[in-house]
Amino acid sequence: EAGVAQSPRYKIIEKRQSVAFWCNPISGHATLYWYQQILGQGPKLLIQFQNNGVVDDSQLPKDRFSAERLKGVDSTLKIQPAKLEDSAVYLCASSPYRGASGNNEQFFGPGTRLTVL
Amino acid sequence: KQEVTQIPAALSVPEGENLVLNCSFTDSAIYNLQWFRQDPGKGLTSLLLIQSSQREQTSGRLNASLDKSSGRSTLYIAASQPGDSATYLCAVRLAGNMLTFGGGTRLMVKP
Numbered sequence: 278e279a280g281v282a283q284s285p286r287y288k289i290i291e292k293r294q295s296v297a298f299w300c301n302p303i304s305g306h307a308t309l310y311w312y313q314q315i316l317g318q319g320p321k322l323l324i325q326f327q328n329n330g331v332v333d334d335s336q337l338p339k340d341r342f343s344a345e346r347l348k349g350v351d352s353t354l355k356i357q358p359a360k361l362e363d364s365a366v367y368l369c370a371s372s373p374y375r376g377a378s379g380n381n382e383q384f385f386g387p388g389t390r391l392t393v394l
Numbered sequence: 395k396q397e398v399t400q401i402p403a404a405l406s407v408p409e410g411e412n413l414v415l416n417c418s419f420t421d422s423a424i425y426n427l428q429w430f431r432q433d434p435g436k437g438l439t440s441l442l443l444i445q446s447s448q449r450e451q452t453s454g455r456l457n458a459s460l461d462k463s464s465g466r467s468t469l470y471i472a473a474s475q476p477g478d479s480a481t482y483l484c485a486v487r488l489a490g491n492m493l494t495f496g497g498g499t500r501l502m503v504k505p
Contacts, residue, residue: 281437308491319398319483319495320438333492368437372491381491382428385438 281386283369289392295357298389302371311344311354312368320368364393396421400496407474408504415469415499417484422462429458429469430483474503
């Protein structure tokens with residue numbers, strides 16, 4: 278079974294530029310997550326999709342970050358314009374959905390390391 | 395708001411030692427707790443998942459325990475090896491599948 282795929286693996290941009298990340302979840306996984314992991318910290322959830330609908334985006338800085346999952350499969354996360362403090366690893370994860378109390382274990386991709394200069 | 399804390403933040407031990415990593419959380423209304431391993435430049439690999447009704451889980455040299463009422467979990471690594479060097483993260487799952495992570499423990503096992 279293929280895992281969660283992400284691209285690119287690395288990206289270096291200057292502040293105020295735009296950047297986009299792509300994620301392909303494990304086949305059949307209904308739920309997709311984007312996390313931001315700043316160096317030395319644990320991952321922080323940015324947004325959670327159930328199929329193509331947003332479940333939770335309360336920690337997404339909506340003035341500059343946007344995400345979509347148009348057909349309920351692949352997803353893109355965009356930052357426009359980028360700031361220095363956006364330098365981090367952006368992790369995508371997916372999970373099956375087996376109900377609110379089911380085992381909805383999340384599987385993580387390798388991440389995209391973003392450096393903003 | 396759920397907060398997850400991991401102690402220590404970093405740990406260096408000689409090969410062969412048994413060691414314990416600690417995780418504490420503020421809200422005991424969790425569905426499960428998960429321990430992950432993260433190697434430099436890599437994503438997260440799930441090590442153990444403990445459901446809220448369970449007390450412990452074991453996989454090879456790893457044993458994780460959960461005391462939900464006190465808001466604590468420990469990850470026990472037996473007979474540590476240099477290949478165990480990585481960052482270990484614990485995360486608790488709340489309603490809606492949301493995971494809240496601790497800051498991690500960076501482990502170095504010296505040959």
